Amino acid sequence: MTAVKDILVQKIQESGPMNVAEYMETCLYHNEHGYYMSQTPFGTEGDFVTAPEISQIFGEMLGAWVADTWIKLGRPQSWQLLEAGPGNGTLMKDMLRTLKYALPECYEGAAITLLEISPMLKIKQRDNLLDHHICWANSLDDVNFDLPTIVVGNELLDAFPVRQFTKVADQQYREKLITYKDGQLQWHNSENTTNLPFNSEIVETSDAMESFLCKLKDKLTNGVALFIDYGDHATGDSLQAIEKHQKVDIFHKPGLSDLTAHVNFDNVRRVLGADRTSFAEPMGQFLNSIGLPMRAAALLERAEPSQKAEIEQATYRLMHPEQMGQTFKAIAYRTDNSYDVAGLYFESQPKSHAA
Numbered sequence: 001m002t003a004v005k006d007i008l009v010q011k012i013q014e015s016g017p018m019n020v021a022e023y024m025e026t027c028l029y030h031n032e033h034g035y036y037m038s039q040t041p042f043g044t045e046g047d048f049v050t051a052p053e054i055s056q057i058f059g060e061m062l063g064a065w066v067a068d069t070w071i072k073l074g075r076p077q078s079w080q081l082l083e084a085g086p087g088n089g090t091l092m093k094d095m096l097r098t099l100k101y102a103l104p105e106c107y108e109g110a111a112i113t114l115l116e117i118s119p120m121l122k123i124k125q126r127d128n129l130l131d132h133h134i135c136w137a138n139s140l141d142d143v144n145f146d147l148p149t150i151v152v153g154n155e156l157l158d159a160f161p162v163r164q165f166t167k168v169a170d171q172q173y174r175e176k177l178i179t180y181k182d183g184q185l186q187w188h189n190s191e192n193t194t195n196l197p198f199n200s201e202i203v204e205t206s207d208a209m210e211s212f213l214c215k216l217k218d219k220l221t222n223g224v225a226l227f228i229d230y231g232d233h234a235t236g237d238s239l240q241a242i243e244k245h246q247k248v249d250i251f252h253k254p255g256l257s258d259l260t261a262h263v264n265f266d267n268v269r270r271v272l273g274a275d276r277t278s279f280a281e282p283m284g285q286f287l288n289s290i291g292l293p294m295r296a297a298a299l300l301e302r303a304e305p306s307q308k309a310e311i312e313q314a315t316y317r318l319m320h321p322e323q324m325g326q327t328f329k330a331i332a333y334r335t336d337n338s339y340d341v342a343g344l345y346f347e348s349q350p351k352s353h354a355a
């Protein structure tokens with residue numbers, strides 16, 4: 001029994017079966033025992049590796065993308081760089097190093113904000129970013145959007161709790177609930193049916209992600225937001241638990257393994273508005289468009305033989321379609337349609353006409 005399982009069982013015994021979103025919320029974000037509040041998720045020692053933890057090239061390329069976006073926003077003297085869900089702070093560290101080196105004027109004018117829910121990860125971020133002046137926010141409500149703002153979120157959207165529904169008839173679904181029976185957490189379908197405009201056997205929805213995106217759209221009046229995550233254009237059963245780089249059962253060690261769901265990018269576009277939101281581009285193509293292969297080639301030229309394999313392997317993992325290149329997608333939202341966004345394409349500016 002984990003501490004979180006005790007809490008889940010008690011909740012179920014008091015109030016009856018809970019939905020998947022409540023289960024995820026408790027497993028990941030319980031204020032004392034939740035996965036993101038108490039565990040070390042990232043890196044080879046942790047349960048999974050994210051793109052910034054694979055190689056500094058990822059953060060450097062996003063730093064170059066931020067610099068380009070800042071130029072498109074008209075080089076504001078004061079502006080804000082907001083990272084949502086910054087994990088260990090590695091991505092921000094690599095982006096800031098690039099900005100400081102490549103475009104000091106852009107770096108000097110930046111107010112840097114980290115939006116982070118986990119007090120434990122905030123300490124890691126502080127230790128990783130001692131050279132920079134950083135402010136933290138617990139939620140979007142605490143972020144001031146008076147300055148032009150560039151938002152970056154890598155693997156944030158997949159960490160929002162989802163609900164799951166099983167099809168019983170055309171557009172008729174029963175919600176998948178979790179109960180506790182015979183000493184075990186078990187699946188249990190709701191008695192009531194819900195009408196949902198889908199046809200898949202399993203539907204996943206994320207109220208938490210939708211309300212985050214709606215609030216961002218409401219508050220961001222001048223700027224661009226970039227999200228990178230794994231996902232696709234459909235809904236289905238994508239909920240998974242990961243421990244030590246392996247998939248495990250959803251009910252395996254609640255609170256000690258990560259839980260995520262693929263992002264439905266069609267939904268992200270619908271919520272943010274297709275007129276202002278780019279198409280979701282495979283991450284390999286996005287990184288290719290913003291110049292990762294050129295950066296890797298430059299690094300390879302100067303690299304020691306021992307570093308060469310590392311650079312080649314990182315490039316392969318980030319870009320190859322059988323690695324992260326296809327499963328992960330990048331998507332951007334802009335508040336103004338008058339400029340383009342490097343590496344991404346909008347309805348008003350199809351790929352063939354993009355600069």
Ligand SMILES: C[S@@+](CC[C@H](N)C(=O)[O-])C[C@H]1O[C@@H](n2cnc3c(N)ncnc32)[C@H](O)[C@@H]1O
Pocket residue numbers: 036042050051052053084085086087088091115116117118121138139153154155156159160
């Ligand atoms: C999967 S990790 C990704 C970390 C990092 N971006 C990376 O790529 O290594 C998700 C991050 O989002 C944070 N997070 C999850 N939900 C959040 C929320 N509602 N508000 C702010 N941060 C959140 C987690 O604590 C964690 O830092």
